[in-house]
Amino acid sequence: MIKLAYIDPYAVPDIRVASLQILQNVDAFARHDMQVFVVTPPSHTTVESLLGRSVSEGVVFSPLNDPRGKWYFPFNTQKIFFLMVRRWLKRNPVDAIYTRNLKMARFLLSQKLGIPVIFESHEIFAQSFKESHDLSQAKNQRKYQILLENEHFVYQNAAAIVVLTSFLEEDIRRHYNVDTPCIVSPDGVDSVAANEALKTVSQLPSIPVSIFYLGSLHPWKGIPTAISAMRHVTGAKLTIAGGNAEQITTLSALAQQEGVAAKIDFLGYVNPRQRFHEIARHDICILPLTKTSIASRYTSPLKLFEYMAMGKAIVIADLPSIREVVDESSVFFVESENSEELGSVLQRVVDDRDEAQKRANAALELAKTFTWDHRAQQISRIIHHLLRQN
Incomplete structure (x- = not known):
């Protein structure tokens, strides 16, 4: 059975749409020959309160202490959480890593952990930023350049990219000139x-x-x-x-x-x-x-x-x-x-x-x-293929 770490710097379960999507993804992954470790900050919400039921037995919640917002850590940086993730991965061997958070993916790939990292992309962040910000301002121009650099690094170095539409794959390849394996897999329904x-x-x-x-x-x-x-x-x-x-x-x-x-x-x-x-x-x-x-x-x-x-x-x-x-x-x-x-x-x-x-x-x-199980089947095939190649 594949051991998959699904990592995100925000709590899961949570009422955020992204968190709900992650929760339903990992639930479906666990029904398709995977043990899924959900590595996030602690949650203050129960799975049952969001889904009306529990998740599959193969889902293991592995919350890491999050000092952000505490009186002794008055900063909002995610770097401490990233370092805690690295330590968790060294103590808990997994076969593959999955994330949809760009900064998280950038950090994990820069660590050269020897573990395939699959990145799920929902947009080209640099393009969305460009459409909603004035790039004549130096501050925005710097942020835009950072997004370009981070996205190029992730798309170039990820073991595979999961996208929601073929148009997103097309734009990633055109903007960043990468040949990373890519799977088009729309969202689903519970x-x-x-x-x-x-x-x-x-x-x-x-x-x-x-x-x-x-x-x-x-x-x-x-x-x-x-x-x-x-x-x-x-x-x-x-x-x-x-x-x-x-x-x-x-x-x-x-x-x-x-x-x-x-x-x-x-x-x-x-x-x-x-x-x-x-x-x-x-x-x-x-x-x-x-x-x-x-x-x-x-x-x-x-x-x-x-x-x-x-x-x-x-x-x-x-x-x-x-x-x-x-x-x-x-x-x-x-x-x-x-x-x-x-x-x-x-x-x-x-x-x-x-x-x-x-x-x-x-x-x-x-x-x-268009169900989460159908989506999990698609993505699990890619993960199995990647692991056979390594």
Whole structure:
């Protein structure tokens, strides 16, 4: 049985989206001939509170003491944790290391541990930074150059790279000129939790029709477009779940400005354990992503697969990253950042329930191929291959 160390400088389990993805990944890895050691700072959250169940027996949580924030260590540096990871690896032999944290990967690869390091990439950080910062400022230019150097080092020296879309692989190879083995493996869905929710929650149509967004409220998610789109929709209300108080305040002000405040409810934070039940309560689910690199080329939205697994009508931005997963037979596409078209398509879905149900059924069937277990099988094959070569 392969011994895999999944290492991250942030606690797992935790309510962060990245932590939830890691938790579901390691759970699936452990079901596919691996013993997985989760090496992170201590967690103050239980697995059961997030998943509604325990993880596989092959998952071993190995928390390392984290001095950050303590009175005797008033610094936020991750270097101490990195050194503790190195010591843990010397005391606990493993066959391979897996991480999705760039700084962690850079450190591990620089240590020449003689252990294959697999890096899971979710974006080109330098590209995302360039799109969201003013590079005429010297401080930002320095950060950008550091990101370029770190990414090149990791992509050049990793034993393998796992990416969410083929476009991300294409951009990594073009930007950094590397020939490192790469596997394209989209995110997945917790089919166990989804199936349980389908059994227990009534899915009778709402009056008015209920439109739903669940996820973070980062700018690249396109929520302002969805809010403006409600000007063109009648007979429906939009519920937005997620985000912090500051983000909700800003978006509430936009809803007032657009004259649609009465059509929009902000639900705030939803515990991951309840996410499928929340999805089940609504009729139409949306992902109004923007044209940024992370949305158009790199993302593999967890929420898309969760919407699909709950058999929902889905309205989503028409972007290359999304087209890799679905087509018009299973979702309704709209032009990204076009609020008028989004409103028009939402109205069509509200009015044509037969077509909405037809595509929802197709999405539900397609979701069966996008599970964490399917993803674990893909990645485990790569790890087995790497270890046979060494």
